């Protein structure tokens with residue numbers, strides 16, 4: 001039985017709030033982490049070798065703004081770089097997907113209202129500009145929100161679908177060769193009407209809608225608030241309108257309408273996936289299964305990643321999925337494994353992990369593949385560890401990781417990876433030592449906090465603070481693991 005999925009996408013989210021040492025910086029000219037052309041070549045060589053056939057990126061809202069496209073140097077620079085990156089990906093045999101929040105505008109993440117005539121014109125104009133600018137992308141992803149969406153002026157899930165249809169029609173002219181992907185993220189769809197909570201007198205700003213003072217015990221977040229009835233209505237409407245989308249349109253739908261693809265929030269999505277698949281091809285877009293957001297560390301979520309792919313394969317004719325990262329120079333084990341599970345959902349996650357470590361650190365250190373599981377102890381989005389650990393057990397494992405990494409001869413690395421193998425080794429060592437400190441007696445957590453900030457997030461000394469305040473919380477969270 002051939003289980004290979006043909007849509008194997010690696011999604012690098014380099015948005016404003018997710019910048020860090022291991023993520024490319026494409027639009028802050030005075031700041032670090034700008035990848036050279038050679039680094040992009042090595043990155044795509046790595047993706048191809050791992051088994052991906054698509055590179056996916058999100059057009060950050062900072063660029064999706066009327067000020068930017070009037071010749072702002074940041075936009076000019078971004079366009080130059082991104083055009084080169086798209087060419088490089090193509091030369092390496094990868095397709096490119098440009099994902100865009102349907103109505104999220106500017107660095108302040110203004111949620112433009114499609115039911116406001118001027119805002120609607122602005123949305124369509126921006127879509128046209130960016131689709132035309134990157135006319136050679138292979139897929140255009142229409143993303144409902146998070147951030148984005150609207151519940152002002154009677155906006156609802158219907159508004160999103162009708163707007164998506166209009167964007168699809170427009171993209172048919174600017175990008176006739178590109179396939180479209182409509183995403184069902186949310187309960188469905190993220191940030192439209194009841195998915196987003198109500199704030200009286202909301203001005204469309206992210207700052208106001210996400211202000212924690214409006215959160216309630218029933219609605220602890222500003223989004224993900226729809227229930228199963230709402231998801232049903234929205235999906236019925238979408239399925240009814242789906243034949244009007246171009247034939248090549250793909251639908252991204254997870255097994256469940258929750259931030260983790262579970263049957264909570266908007267409920268079980270399996271029947272919808274099957275219904276959609278009868279009309280248009282489906283893929284999954286399971287964001288948090290490989291990696292969370294904000295706190296960066298070497299993830300080890302392989303068993304969940306592989307079981308998710310098997311569940312999808314068993315449930316509906318999925319054509320593939322995507323593997324997300326905000327740390328493409330750090331979480332290369334997750335990237336490797338993610339591609340392997342799309343190529344073969346039945347692959348054994350422990351074998352894959354050992355195989356990777358054997359290729360990277362040498363056969364004698366293949367066991368690092370199972371030891372790295374001890375890094376998956378950080379509470380956060382998508383954290384469902386396979387096992388629990390006592391601190392003494394962790395210390396034993398971290399000790400062995402450190403000894404092995406110190407001894408590894410990186411000239412033996414036989415996988416083409418983007419980070420210099422020795423840099424990669426040093427990064428993992430850095431984390432192993434911090435985790436070791438925090439598992440031990442009386443760690444100096446203030447010191448660790450400032451060390452993490454300096455090591456991982458130094459770029460924020462050069463760039464504006466994100467409107468998403470969670471960025472500022474990352475160092476705090478990192479220094480408070482293993483309490």
Ligand SMILES: [Zn+2]
Pocket residue numbers: 112113114115116150151152153154155
């Ligand atoms: Zn609206």
